[in-house]
Structure formats: structure tokens, C-alpha cells
Amino acid sequence: RAKAAGRNTMRFFDPSMQSEVSARATLESQLRYGLRDERFLLYYQIQVDRDGAIVGAECLLRWQDEHGGLISPAVFIPLAEQSGLILPIGHWVLHTACTQLAVWSERSETAQLTLAVNISARQFRRTDFVDQVLACIQDTGANPYRLKLEITESLLLDDVEDTVGKMMALKARGVGFALDDFGTGYSSLSYLKRLPFDQLKIDRSFVLDVLTDTNAAAIARTIIALGRTLELAVIAEGVETEEQRDWLAAHGCHAYQGYFFGRPEPLERLSLEAPKTLLRPTARG
Numbered sequence: 001r002a003k004a005a006g007r008n009t010m011r012f013f014d015p016s017m018q019s020e021v022s023a024r025a026t027l028e029s030q031l032r033y034g035l036r037d038e039r040f041l042l043y044y045q046i047q048v049d050r051d052g053a054i055v056g057a058e059c060l061l062r063w064q065d066e067h068g069g070l071i072s073p074a075v076f077i078p079l080a081e082q083s084g085l086i087l088p089i090g091h092w093v094l095h096t097a098c099t100q101l102a103v104w105s106e107r108s109e110t111a112q113l114t115l116a117v118n119i120s121a122r123q124f125r126r127t128d129f130v131d132q133v134l135a136c137i138q139d140t141g142a143n144p145y146r147l148k149l150e151i152t153e154s155l156l157l158d159d160v161e162d163t164v165g166k167m168m169a170l171k172a173r174g175v176g177f178a179l180d181d182f183g184t185g186y187s188s189l190s191y192l193k194r195l196p197f198d199q200l201k202i203d204r205s206f207v208l209d210v211l212t213d214t215n216a217a218a219i220a221r222t223i224i225a226l227g228r229t230l231e232l233a234v235i236a237e238g239v240e241t242e243e244q245r246d247w248l249a250a251h252g253c254h255a256y257q258g259y260f261f262g263r264p265e266p267l268e269r270l271s272l273e274a275p276k277t278l279l280r281p282t283a284r285g
């Protein structure tokens, strides 16, 4: 008891801890007002197929602080998760994404594009999650077959029944699912077979090292082979170079996303209509 109290006291008086705590509190209250003040925005990053044609995009949340700086979701999403603010924020993301899908559906050039939306665990676990997604689709007129929800492996581990039930319910209405950051978690392959995923996303840490690290290459190859076995599309995230893309293409990857094809961009800078002609015929034996 005394030891624990001593440790707490130490923590409390550690000046670096103190400022970390108040910085977090400030960030959290700024997040809270962020929605009201429209400080959140979506960036879009294109996804391309083997021929370099744009097949869709992933929307990535950005938060603009009062000085106009953009703050990375890697910083504020964990905080939003802890505080529960992820629920209204996540709803805003879904609604905004569906609104965009409905806009795209009005033009033949963009009507086929899919839009991937990241879903946090806490958002997914809400009892009304399925209804929330269906309401967004209904309110906006989005085509559910163009909407893809990205969830991570950690969701597969806890409460598999809940996960299966929600995925099945949305799948029945046309909504697709991608397993994000695949390879970094501990998902059991038997769950994978039970869950109605459409796509596996190879985590960017493996893509980054695919040409230099035999372990990363082996993992990427295994994921691609697994996709083939389970009849799931495989997309690589974080493709930054032509060499990485060529390696992935040679090993049978179906689709790509990364700085090589395009950075996440605000909608007004996003170029979707001209098919990318980045793919060159490669001489390969």
C-alpha cells in the first residue's frame, strides 16, 4: 500500500508527467469542441488495381487545430477512443463518407469507386452500430455496395460472436469489409474463415521492407497466398516505390495504396478521373 502510494506520489510530482497529463487534458477538450467547430476533415487516398486504374479510396481523418495545423489521427484517435469522443467523431466520419459516396454515384466516371472507412473498436462494439451504418446509408443515398469498413485484427479476438453478427448483418445489406493492418495482430485463421471479409490489407510495415527483409517478404507472400485460399482480395498499403509495387504485383497482389500512387489529399485536390498510367510493362521471366 505504502509502496503504491509512494509510486503514485512520485508520478504526480514528476514534472514531465504533469505536463503530459495537462497536455492530454487540453487536447481532449479541444477534440470535444472540434466537432462543433468543424475542425475535422477527411482526406482521401486512392487505391489502384493491377493496371493502375483507380478503384476507390480510403478516407483518413484529419483534425485542424486553431493555428491551422493538421494533427495526425495516430495522435488523437487513441485519445478519442479513451474518452469516448470516438463515438460522435466516428459517426461524423461515416456520415461524411456516405455523403461523398452519394456524390460519386451521380457521375458515371466515379460511380464505381469504393470508399473505405476506418472503424474503431469502441465504435464497432456499440449495440446500435449496425443501425448507425444503415441510417447513414439511408440518409445520404449512398450505395452500400461501394462502402467498405476497415476493421483491425484486435476486433476479431474479443467477442467473436458480436463481430460475426454485426458483420453478417451489414454484409447482407451490401456493405464490404477489409481487415486493416493485417499481419500485425494475432488473429486466428479459423476466425478469418468465419467472418465475411472481402479484403485483406497487408500492413505497411511489411510493404516497407519487402525488398530488404526476408521475413517481411515471407509475411507478404503468406498474406497473398492466404487471400487466394480464402478468396479474398489483397491490397497492400504504404506502397512508396515502383520496386515495391513490382514485387507485390509479381507475387500476385491485387491492389495497392500508398504514396507511390497518391498521398492522402483533401477532396478538392483529389484526382480521380484520369486513370493512372503508372504501370509500365515489366520485363520479367
Ligand code: C2E
Binding pocket: 045, 059, 060, 061, 072, 073, 074, 077, 090, 093, 117, 118, 119, 120, 150, 180, 181, 204, 237, 238, 239, 240, 257, 258, 259, 260, 264
Ligand atoms: P490506416 O487505416 O492503416 O491508414 C494508413 C495510414 O498510412 C494513413 O496514416 C496513411 O496516411 C498512411 N500512408 C498511406 N500511404 C503511405 C505510404 O506510402 N507511406 C507511409 N509512410 N504512410 C502511408 P494516417 O492518415 O496518419 O492514419 C493513421 C491511422 O489512424 C490509420 O491507419 C487508422 O488506423 C487511423 N484512422 C484514420 N482515420 C480514421 C478514422 O476516420 N476513424 C478511425 N477510427 N481511425 C482512423
Ligand code: MG
Binding pocket: 058, 118, 150, 180
Ligand atoms: Mg485503414
Ligand code: MG
Binding pocket: 180, 181, 201, 203, 237
Ligand atoms: Mg491500414
Ligand code: MG
Binding pocket: 181, 203, 204, 237
Ligand atoms: Mg496501418
